Amino acid sequence: MAGKGKDYRFLKSALGLFAGHGLLQGEDDKLEKxxxxxxxxxxxxxxxxxxxxxxxxxxxxxxxxxxxxxxxxxxxxxxxxxxxxxxxxxxxxxxxxxxxxxxxxxxxxxxxxxxxxxxxxxxxxxxxxxxxxxxxxxxxxxxxxxxxxxxxxxxxxxxxxxxxxxxxxxxxxxxxxxxxxxxxxxxxxxxxxxxxxxxxxxxxxxxxxxxxxxxxxxxxxxxxxxxxxxxEPVPRLAKDCADLLLQGSNNSGIHLTTEKFSNPEDVSLENKKYTGKTNADECLPTRKPDSSAIDIFVKRKRDSLDAILGS
Structure with missing residues (x-):
């Protein structure tokens, strides 16, 4: 077979020839840089x-x-x-x-x-x-x-x-x-x-x-x-250390985070959950277990931007 011992860089295309030019093949591969x-x-x-x-x-x-x-x-x-x-x-x-x-x-x-x-x-x-x-x-x-x-x-x-x-x-x-x-x-x-x-x-x-x-x-x-x-002006968004934030260039994005828009008493958060501890006072008060959230946003703070523009 004519192509035996050669790799994909020797496909007969401009890209293959360019990328594979001058490479050592076969038994001499050990000498290849x-x-x-x-x-x-x-x-x-x-x-x-x-x-x-x-x-x-x-x-x-x-x-x-x-x-x-x-x-x-x-x-x-x-x-x-x-x-x-x-x-x-x-x-x-x-x-x-x-x-x-x-x-x-x-x-x-x-x-x-x-x-x-x-x-x-x-x-x-x-x-x-x-x-x-x-x-x-x-x-x-x-x-x-x-x-x-x-x-x-x-x-x-x-x-x-x-x-x-x-x-x-x-x-x-x-x-x-x-x-x-x-x-x-x-x-x-x-x-x-x-x-x-x-x-x-x-x-x-x-x-x-x-x-x-x-x-x-x-x-x-x-x-x-x-x-x-x-x-155009795009407001900055700071995420928490454990979040994943994906943003475009024109004020839109997806934020994988924890619940931040609901009141704690409305969602019944138990900060001791999944810690193995029985006393909530032994846990960090900022813990928000079982409250995962995905926020999809566009035009954040548009009213604020319009107010600045009109001032």
Whole structure:
């Protein structure tokens, strides 16, 4: 059998050939170098929510070139200047892939490197939100020189900037400085208008700390940002340590928790239940056994948001 001794990476497809290029097989497997991986940081250029429609979008005035044509390198256009390092993988990119600029020293766009196509790390059973302009954790897998990239999740910022709707990590310095000055002045000094603006906006400035591409350009060139993203204030929700909280980016979510809307006397909670103790005073008063709850919510605190908007 011609394929004997070869693994799935040698399937006769562009992806198989790319991923399996140069690997040792058969009796020489013991000499094969293992897969090397490392964590990287990237800035999201675009999100490929649906590759079927994304790659077929027309990018030129004559409507003869598609995004897939340009990113794969099959065709070129003097009017469209986009490209990725791993162009061989674009035609088989799965749903929820992204294009990201790696910003680690030596491999960033400031070092002349092109963006990379990144597959989602998690399967479609868990599709996490991610928006253009956000910082993202990347995993680079190196299989004897053939590199694959996977994105894990958005990076978490400080409490000043971390935002379910859209988190811009470039605001950390300006937001932190504004807050520190406010505290030092005993909450009496008003921040300068330009500093305050940089602290609270998405930051459309032409300068980006870790990339040669400005956020203004990222947003302008991103299909996901222009056609899918809705920017709006989203109230934060703090969960208890034992809860599971799943939230979207536009004020909706599912909270697996314990009963919190009923009065204790109405639900007859016994805090000693399942403890083996006979005296309730020996148990923590905060225990709420047998009171599991699933809260599904949308538009939390909308009245409060509307009141702020009208003030």
């Amino acid at each position: 293992g897969v090397e991986s490392r964590m990287l940081t990237g800035i999201v250029d675009d999100v490929i929510s649906n590759p079927y429609t994304y790659l077929r979008k027309k990018v030129d005035a004559e409507k003869t070139l598609t995004v897939g044509d340009i990113l794969s390198g099959r065709k070129k256009s003097k009017d469209v200047n986009i490209g990725i390092q791993n162009k061989d993988l674009i035609d088989s990119a799965p749903i929820n892939s992204i294009i990201a600029q790696v910003i680690d020293p030596g491999v960033s766009s400031k070092d002349g490197e092109l963006p990379v196509l990144c597959y989602p790390f998690f399967p479609p059973h868990l599709s996490l939100p991610l928006k253009p302009g956000e910082y993202v954790w990347l995993i680079e897998c190196d299989v004897k020189g053939a590199k694959m990239y996977y994105w894990m999740c958005r990076q978490v910022g400080t409490i000043h900037v971390d935002d379910l709707n859209h988190t811009n990590m470039e605001r950390i310095v300006s937001a932190g400085s504004t807050f520190d000055n406010f505290i030092k002045s005993e909450k009496t000094k008003k921040p300068a208008d330009d500093l305050l603006q940089a602290s609270v906006t998405l930051n459309n400035s032409e300068e980006v700390t870790n990339s040669k591409t400005s956020f203004a350009k990222v947003y302008a060139n991103s299909n996901a940002y222009r056609s899918e993203f809705t920017g």
